[in-house]
Amino acid sequence: MDLSSVKIAKYSGQRIWMVRAHEGKFLRHFKNGSVVTIGHLDKFYNHTESSTLDIPTDESIRGLILSNADFVDTKSKIRKFNGKGRNCFHQISHFINDIKKGDIVVSLDNTKVMIGVCQSTKAHFSSRPIASSADPKELSTVKLKHRLRKKVEWGPTIQRDKISGLLKETFQSRHTVTNLTDHWKDVFGLLYPFFSDEKNLYFSTHIGTRADINGKIISRFFDNLSSAQLVAEKLMLGVITDDFIDRILNDEIDWDEFDLTAKAFFKSPGDVFNKIPLPKGSDEGFSLKVLALVLLLLSGQSNADDAAQQLDPSGNSALLYTPSDMIDERYLPRNGADNVDRLLGELARKNSQRLERMKKAQKTAKIKTKLKLSIPSHETSSLEGKAGIKVTRISSNEE
Known part of the structure; x- marks a missing residue:
């Protein structure tokens, strides 16, 4: 992708x-x-x-x-x-x-x-x-x-x-003129795969299959997405451990720690809208990109190695880490700093094996195929910039 x-x-x-x-x-x-x-x-x-x-x-x-x-x-x-x-x-x-x-x-x-x-x-x-x-x-x-x-x-x-x-x-x-403001999430979900309101990130996914939906597959899909928040929080700290991955896969984490919610209108085909609260105390632009990338990974839309190559082609981001593999806070992005993509790419590269192991165990590729999952990909450039809607691209800094 x-x-x-x-x-x-x-x-x-x-x-x-x-x-x-x-x-x-x-x-x-x-x-x-x-x-x-x-x-x-x-x-x-x-x-x-x-x-x-x-x-x-x-x-x-x-x-x-x-x-x-x-x-x-x-x-x-x-x-x-x-x-x-x-x-x-x-x-x-x-x-x-x-x-x-x-x-x-x-x-x-x-x-x-x-x-x-x-x-x-x-x-x-x-x-x-x-x-x-x-x-x-x-x-x-x-x-x-x-x-x-x-x-x-x-x-x-x-x-x-x-x-x-x-x-x-x-x-x-x-009516000729109707106020749809109460449905802003549904309208933005038609246009964009991700959108935010400064407190939450929303993820819009389309289920394209016209066949009856297998209950096991759809339940696993929601279960996979629910772990995105915890995976993203760990990723922002530097390195995801094997122990953490095992706890996710074995359902050993208290359900109260999962904050992702879902609103689904799937009728084979149909739409699913997810909401994740943004972590407090973190740079908003950085948090948005990390959460978005993890959601793409866990819904089968992308893979960690490819994401790392796109975000940090040079692979020279070792200076962002201390010898203990924790992120050096001096290099964390502040107010839309230029190193956001480079940092996100290095996070994906250093954790790619564990992320891909998790995806394989969660059967993300099979779920994507069975449900014919996709995300909105409309040409929206005319709505942005001077026209009004502000956007951030995952692999580039804020426009």
């Missing part, structure tokens, strides 16, 4: 919104125009007939909607919205006021889900129709004419039938 392609994303509290137009009819238009739009305000307001391009205030929008009898509660003595009016006003308000620059935006149609990052807090008007393709030969006769828009940097498109769990149900919502 190419560790330079494996990313650890950082969730920094951005909200997540699902915005759909005409049941996904304009998904390709959103992509082509690098926008997200809604048409609700167009029913009541045309900016081309105004002397200003400013977005109307909430009170102005309220008045505009109430000027249409179809949106007024006729049974009320005071002029107020009926259900249709309230929904329309709230959809417009969410779009204008709540979706901010840096927020994640999800849109979808019946077969695909597209994920992007909002690039403008302020909404804008535009009368330029948007075609469904940038290729003149593939232009659709249907063009998007919604005038209220926000800029979005769109990233990967994922097949909807690959999505399981709570998101699958949430995507059934008929």
